[in-house]
Amino acid sequence: GESVGLHLPTLSVQEGDNSIINCAYSNSASDYFIWYKQESGKGPQFIIDIRSNMDKRQGQRVTVLLNKTVKHLSLQIAATQPGDSAVYFCAEGLRDDKIIFGKGTRLHILP
Amino acid sequence: DAGVIQSPRHEVTEMGQEVTLRCKPISGHDYLFWYRQTMMRGLELLIYFNNNVPIDDSGMPEDRFSAKMPNASFSTLKIQPSEPRDSAVYFCASSFLGIHEQYFGPGTRLTVT
Numbered sequence: 001g002e003s004v005g006l007h008l009p010t011l012s013v014q015e016g017d018n019s020i021i022n023c024a025y026s027n028s029a030s031d032y033f034i035w036y037k038q039e040s041g042k043g044p045q046f047i048i049d050i051r052s053n054m055d056k057r058q059g060q061r062v063t064v065l066l067n068k069t070v071k072h073l074s075l076q077i078a079a080t081q082p083g084d085s086a087v088y089f090c091a092e093g094l095r096d097d098k099i100i101f102g103k104g105t106r107l108h109i110l111p
Numbered sequence: 112d113a114g115v116i117q118s119p120r121h122e123v124t125e126m127g128q129e130v131t132l133r134c135k136p137i138s139g140h141d142y143l144f145w146y147r148q149t150m151m152r153g154l155e156l157l158i159y160f161n162n163n164v165p166i167d168d169s170g171m172p173e174d175r176f177s178a179k180m181p182n183a184s185f186s187t188l189k190i191q192p193s194e195p196r197d198s199a200v201y202f203c204a205s206s207f208l209g210i211h212e213q214y215f216g217p218g219t220r221l222t223v224t
Contacts, residue, residue, distance in 0.1 A: 034211045034212075041217075042217060043115075043202050043204070043215025043216055044154070044202075044213075044215050045215065046214070049212065093210065098144075098159060098167055098210070099156075099210065100156070101153060101155075101156075102153075103153050104153065104154075
Protein backbone atom coordinates (compact mmCIF):
# COMPACT_ATOMS: atom_id res chain seq x y z
CA GLY A 1 0.00 0.00 0.00
CA GLU A 2 1.24 3.46 -0.88
CA SER A 3 1.85 5.51 2.20
CA VAL A 4 4.16 8.32 1.11
CA GLY A 5 4.16 11.13 -1.38
CA LEU A 6 4.36 10.46 -5.10
CA HIS A 7 6.61 13.44 -5.76
CA LEU A 8 9.51 12.71 -3.46
CA PRO A 9 13.04 13.22 -4.73
CA THR A 10 14.29 9.90 -6.06
CA LEU A 11 17.78 8.49 -6.03
CA SER A 12 18.44 5.61 -8.43
CA VAL A 13 21.45 3.45 -7.64
CA GLN A 14 22.86 0.35 -9.25
CA GLU A 15 22.74 -2.75 -7.09
CA GLY A 16 26.11 -3.18 -5.41
CA ASP A 17 27.05 0.48 -5.58
CA ASN A 18 27.12 2.82 -2.59
CA SER A 19 24.16 5.13 -1.98
CA ILE A 20 24.36 8.59 -0.48
CA ILE A 21 21.15 10.22 0.68
CA ASN A 22 21.31 13.84 1.71
CA CYS A 23 19.27 15.96 4.07
CA ALA A 24 19.36 19.62 5.01
CA TYR A 25 18.08 20.69 8.40
CA SER A 26 17.19 24.12 9.71
CA ASN A 27 17.30 24.03 13.51
CA SER A 28 20.83 24.53 14.81
CA ALA A 29 19.55 23.76 18.32
CA SER A 30 18.68 20.14 17.49
CA ASP A 31 20.27 17.73 19.91
CA TYR A 32 20.41 14.69 17.66
CA PHE A 33 19.58 13.51 14.15
CA ILE A 34 18.06 10.26 13.06
CA TRP A 35 17.53 8.29 9.87
CA TYR A 36 14.44 6.17 9.32
CA LYS A 37 13.59 3.80 6.48
CA GLN A 38 10.03 3.23 5.29
CA GLU A 39 9.19 0.35 2.99
CA SER A 40 5.98 0.39 1.02
CA GLY A 41 2.96 -0.35 3.18
CA LYS A 42 4.91 -0.32 6.44
CA GLY A 43 5.71 2.09 9.22
CA PRO A 44 9.09 3.86 9.42
CA GLN A 45 11.94 1.85 10.88
CA PHE A 46 14.84 3.31 12.87
CA ILE A 47 18.22 2.94 11.13
CA ILE A 48 20.80 5.02 12.96
CA ASP A 49 21.17 8.24 14.92
CA ILE A 50 23.92 10.73 15.67
CA ARG A 51 24.26 13.28 18.45
CA SER A 52 24.97 16.88 17.57
CA ASN A 53 28.43 16.74 19.17
CA MET A 54 29.56 14.07 16.70
CA ASP A 55 30.32 14.33 12.99
CA LYS A 56 30.32 10.66 12.00
CA ARG A 57 28.78 7.44 13.16
CA GLN A 58 28.91 3.98 11.59
CA GLY A 59 26.51 1.10 11.75
CA GLN A 60 26.15 -2.10 9.82
CA ARG A 61 26.59 -1.08 6.16
CA VAL A 62 25.48 2.46 6.98
CA THR A 63 27.34 5.63 7.90
CA VAL A 64 25.84 8.94 8.92
CA LEU A 65 27.77 12.16 8.48
CA LEU A 66 26.84 15.44 10.15
CA ASN A 67 28.13 18.82 9.01
CA LYS A 68 26.85 21.41 11.42
CA THR A 69 28.55 24.28 9.60
CA VAL A 70 26.25 23.91 6.62
CA LYS A 71 23.43 22.10 8.48
CA HIS A 72 23.74 19.00 6.36
CA LEU A 73 23.22 15.35 7.16
CA SER A 74 23.90 12.36 4.94
CA LEU A 75 23.29 8.63 5.04
CA GLN A 76 25.66 6.38 3.19
CA ILE A 77 24.65 2.80 2.42
CA ALA A 78 27.43 0.49 1.33
CA ALA A 79 26.89 -2.16 -1.34
CA THR A 80 23.25 -1.31 -1.93
CA GLN A 81 20.91 -4.28 -2.08
CA PRO A 82 17.37 -4.69 -3.46
CA GLY A 83 16.08 -4.74 0.12
CA ASP A 84 17.34 -1.19 0.58
CA SER A 85 14.64 0.08 -1.76
CA ALA A 86 12.48 2.38 0.38
CA VAL A 87 11.82 5.97 1.36
CA TYR A 88 14.43 7.36 3.73
CA PHE A 89 13.60 10.12 6.21
CA CYS A 90 15.96 12.24 8.20
CA ALA A 91 14.60 13.60 11.47
CA GLU A 92 15.72 16.13 14.05
CA GLY A 93 15.50 15.49 17.76
CA LEU A 94 14.52 18.49 19.82
CA ARG A 95 15.26 19.05 23.48
CA ASP A 96 11.64 18.57 24.54
CA ASP A 97 11.79 14.97 23.35
CA LYS A 98 9.78 14.97 20.14
CA ILE A 99 11.37 14.50 16.73
CA ILE A 100 10.46 16.23 13.49
CA PHE A 101 10.59 14.28 10.25
CA GLY A 102 11.80 15.64 6.91
CA LYS A 103 10.04 15.03 3.60
CA GLY A 104 11.90 11.89 2.59
CA THR A 105 13.93 10.58 -0.36
CA ARG A 106 12.96 7.53 -2.38
CA LEU A 107 15.82 5.11 -3.05
CA HIS A 108 15.35 3.03 -6.19
CA ILE A 109 17.69 0.11 -6.83
CA LEU A 110 18.56 -0.70 -10.42
CA PRO A 111 19.26 -4.37 -11.20
CA ASP B 112 7.56 -9.39 20.96
CA ALA B 113 4.75 -8.64 18.52
CA GLY B 114 5.78 -5.02 18.06
CA VAL B 115 3.38 -2.11 18.06
CA ILE B 116 -0.12 -3.26 17.21
CA GLN B 117 -2.65 -1.02 15.51
CA SER B 118 -6.27 -1.65 14.64
CA PRO B 119 -8.04 -1.51 12.36
CA ARG B 120 -5.56 -1.70 9.47
CA HIS B 121 -8.05 -0.12 7.11
CA GLU B 122 -11.06 2.04 7.85
CA VAL B 123 -13.53 3.49 5.38
CA THR B 124 -16.20 5.76 6.75
CA GLU B 125 -18.56 8.48 5.69
CA MET B 126 -18.11 12.12 6.48
CA GLY B 127 -19.59 13.02 9.85
CA GLN B 128 -19.03 9.61 11.42
CA GLU B 129 -16.91 8.99 14.48
CA VAL B 130 -13.66 7.10 13.94
CA THR B 131 -11.59 5.43 16.65
CA LEU B 132 -8.09 4.17 16.00
CA ARG B 133 -6.39 1.88 18.49
CA CYS B 134 -2.82 1.21 19.47
CA LYS B 135 -1.04 -1.24 21.73
CA PRO B 136 2.58 -0.17 22.34
CA ILE B 137 5.48 -2.51 22.96
CA SER B 138 5.44 -3.73 26.54
CA GLY B 139 7.76 -1.72 28.76
CA HIS B 140 7.88 1.32 26.49
CA ASP B 141 7.01 4.53 28.30
CA TYR B 142 6.52 6.86 25.33
CA LEU B 143 3.71 6.64 22.81
CA PHE B 144 3.35 8.78 19.70
CA TRP B 145 0.56 9.32 17.18
CA TYR B 146 1.52 10.44 13.66
CA ARG B 147 -0.41 11.19 10.49
CA GLN B 148 1.09 10.68 7.03
CA THR B 149 -0.25 12.24 3.84
CA MET B 150 1.13 12.89 0.40
CA MET B 151 0.94 16.64 0.87
CA ARG B 152 2.19 17.06 4.44
CA GLY B 153 4.42 14.05 4.96
CA LEU B 154 4.74 12.54 8.43
CA GLU B 155 3.32 14.81 11.15
CA LEU B 156 3.41 14.29 14.90
CA LEU B 157 -0.06 14.71 16.35
CA ILE B 158 0.46 14.01 20.04
CA TYR B 159 2.71 12.05 22.36
CA PHE B 160 2.42 10.58 25.84
CA ASN B 161 4.97 9.77 28.52
CA ASN B 162 3.88 7.32 31.22
CA ASN B 163 0.29 7.66 29.97
CA VAL B 164 0.29 11.45 30.37
CA PRO B 165 -0.11 13.67 27.27
CA ILE B 166 3.03 15.78 26.94
CA ASP B 167 2.55 17.67 23.69
CA ASP B 168 -0.66 17.83 21.68
CA SER B 169 0.27 20.87 19.60
CA GLY B 170 0.09 18.80 16.44
CA MET B 171 -3.55 17.84 16.89
CA PRO B 172 -5.23 19.65 13.98
CA GLU B 173 -8.49 20.65 15.63
CA ASP B 174 -10.93 19.90 18.39
CA ARG B 175 -12.39 17.10 16.32
CA PHE B 176 -9.29 15.08 17.22
CA SER B 177 -8.74 13.63 20.67
CA ALA B 178 -6.38 11.01 22.08
CA LYS B 179 -6.33 9.04 25.30
CA MET B 180 -4.04 6.60 27.01
CA PRO B 181 -5.96 5.01 29.88
CA ASN B 182 -3.13 2.60 30.71
CA ALA B 183 0.39 1.66 29.62
CA SER B 184 -0.79 -0.88 27.08
CA PHE B 185 -3.52 0.96 25.19
CA SER B 186 -4.16 4.25 23.42
CA THR B 187 -6.90 5.59 21.17
CA LEU B 188 -7.09 8.39 18.64
CA LYS B 189 -10.62 9.56 17.96
CA ILE B 190 -11.94 11.80 15.21
CA GLN B 191 -15.45 13.14 15.67
CA PRO B 192 -16.90 14.14 13.28
CA SER B 193 -14.65 12.89 10.50
CA GLU B 194 -14.08 14.85 7.28
CA PRO B 195 -12.65 13.83 3.88
CA ARG B 196 -9.46 15.82 4.58
CA ASP B 197 -8.76 13.48 7.51
CA SER B 198 -8.01 10.70 5.01
CA ALA B 199 -4.44 9.58 5.69
CA VAL B 200 -2.36 6.80 7.18
CA TYR B 201 -2.21 7.10 10.96
CA PHE B 202 0.79 5.59 12.73
CA CYS B 203 1.33 4.82 16.36
CA ALA B 204 4.89 4.48 17.67
CA SER B 205 6.41 3.71 21.04
CA SER B 206 9.84 4.05 22.57
CA PHE B 207 11.74 3.44 25.78
CA LEU B 208 13.77 6.35 27.16
CA GLY B 209 15.54 6.96 23.83
CA ILE B 210 12.98 9.19 22.20
CA HIS B 211 14.62 9.08 18.80
CA GLU B 212 14.49 5.30 18.44
CA GLN B 213 10.79 4.88 17.95
CA TYR B 214 9.10 1.64 16.95
CA PHE B 215 6.26 2.19 14.54
CA GLY B 216 3.16 0.12 14.05
CA PRO B 217 1.91 -0.90 10.60
CA GLY B 218 -0.48 2.05 10.44
CA THR B 219 -4.20 2.49 9.89
CA ARG B 220 -5.26 3.70 6.46
CA LEU B 221 -8.29 5.92 6.96
CA THR B 222 -10.52 6.92 4.08
CA VAL B 223 -13.36 9.35 4.72
CA THR B 224 -15.82 9.67 1.85
